[in-house]
Amino acid sequence: MHANESPWPPVTATNGAAAALNHYPPPQPPELLEALARAWGVTPTQILVGRGSDEGIDLLTRAFCTAGQDSVMVSTPTFGMYAVAARIQGASILDVPLLAARGFALDLPGIRRALDAGSKILWLCSPNNPTGNALAREDIEAVLAAASGRAVVVVDEAYVEFTGETPWTLAVARYPHLITLRTMSKAHGLAGARLGALIAHPDIIGLLRRIVPPYAVAGPTLEAALAALSPASLAVTAERIGQLVRERERLATALSRSTRVSRVFPSDANFLLVQFDDAGAALQKLRDAGVLVRDFRGQSGLGEVLRLTVGTPSQNGLMIRSLT
Ligand code: PMP
Numbered sequence: 001m002h003a004n005e006s007p008w009p010p011v012t013a014t015n016g017a018a019a020a021l022n023h024y025p026p027p028q029p030p031e032l033l034e035a036l037a038r039a040w041g042v043t044p045t046q047i048l049v050g051r052g053s054d055e056g057i058d059l060l061t062r063a064f065c066t067a068g069q070d071s072v073m074v075s076t077p078t079f080g081m082y083a084v085a086a087r088i089q090g091a092s093i094l095d096v097p098l099l100a101a102r103g104f105a106l107d108l109p110g111i112r113r114a115l116d117a118g119s120k121i122l123w124l125c126s127p128n129n130p131t132g133n134a135l136a137r138e139d140i141e142a143v144l145a146a147a148s149g150r151a152v153v154v155v156d157e158a159y160v161e162f163t164g165e166t167p168w169t170l171a172v173a174r175y176p177h178l179i180t181l182r183t184m185s186k187a188h189g190l191a192g193a194r195l196g197a198l199i200a201h202p203d204i205i206g207l208l209r210r211i212v213p214p215y216a217v218a219g220p221t222l223e224a225a226l227a228a229l230s231p232a233s234l235a236v237t238a239e240r241i242g243q244l245v246r247e248r249e250r251l252a253t254a255l256s257r258s259t260r261v262s263r264v265f266p267s268d269a270n271f272l273l274v275q276f277d278d279a280g281a282a283l284q285k286l287r288d289a290g291v292l293v294r295d296f297r298g299q300s301g302l303g304e305v306l307r308l309t310v311g312t313p314s315q316n317g318l319m320i321r322s323l324t
Pocket of ligand 1: 051052053054055079125128129156158182183184185191194195196
């Protein structure tokens with residue numbers, strides 16, 4: 001008689017987890033924090049969970065940026081939500097573009113200038129969406145050194161499971177101003193459940209817990225995430241990651257032989273950025289075959305490019321047949 005809930009389970013669900021849906025879920029569920037902490041090699045006090053990593057992006061922007069005063073640094077082409085969250089909050093955006101001629105590497109002198117201009121959040125995405133490349137470790141280390149005591153550095157690791165590299169998540173214990181974002185949407189196949197996490201020093205987590213909505217993880221999402229984090233599920237996920245990485249290389253090799261394709265950018269993620277002679281014609285070919293891919297033409301100087309998500313072998317076969 002504590003939270004003004006209904007005393008009855010939902011009309012259509014009388015047993016199992018669904019029968020508990022008349023009760024609010026636990027805020028920041030301890031069982032989930034523990035399972036994620038085990039999976040990622042951190043402690044539950046270093047984790048905040050929410051509705052996808054999108055929610056983490058929004059919370060960080062609201063916590064660290066004063067409207068009309070502060071700025072964030074982004075390195076385009078990159079994930080659009082960092083700028084969307086900044087605009088909503090009334091923070092300005094300093095763009096220090098990735099260096100296309102150097103494989104979309106970070107522009108370190110440019111980032112130092114953004115720090116001098118007072119940027120409060122430096123958004124780094126590794127592997128980066130939509131270019132697919134992981135950022136060089138030494139470059140991220142240089143950014144962390146330059147930002148110490150001045151700004152927080154966020155490394156968005158939504159696609160880190162596809163790299164085989166050590167996640168930056170493990171380094172949050174060493175850097176009090178490092179925040180990483182992780183998600184269950186990609187490698188774990190739970191995009192529809194909306195579960196993401198932010199990993200940082202417990203002081204930052206404590207601050208964000210004061211502004212996160214009280215029940216950020218819905219009951220069915222909690223159930224689905226715990227099931228996905230069981231040892232048996234994690235073993236299947238590891239196999240699927242291996243298969244996706246092999247398929248990515250097969251797709252890249254096949255597409256690079258196509259006369260329509262001028263370039264397949266190297267990828268550490270579950271997608272490929274592909275440059276075409278005529279991306280519009282390629283888009284139409286794919287559409288005719290019932291395949292929808294993301295059109296990045298003209299964004300951040302990328303030119304005639306499309307982003308293709310790696311799918312099952314048969315989905316990838318369909319893309320290859322349509323484009324070669
Ligand atoms: N970060 C990056 C780099 C992404 O590409 C995406 C999804 N496209 C997200 C975060 C958001 O993921 P989530 O589903 O966890 O909100």
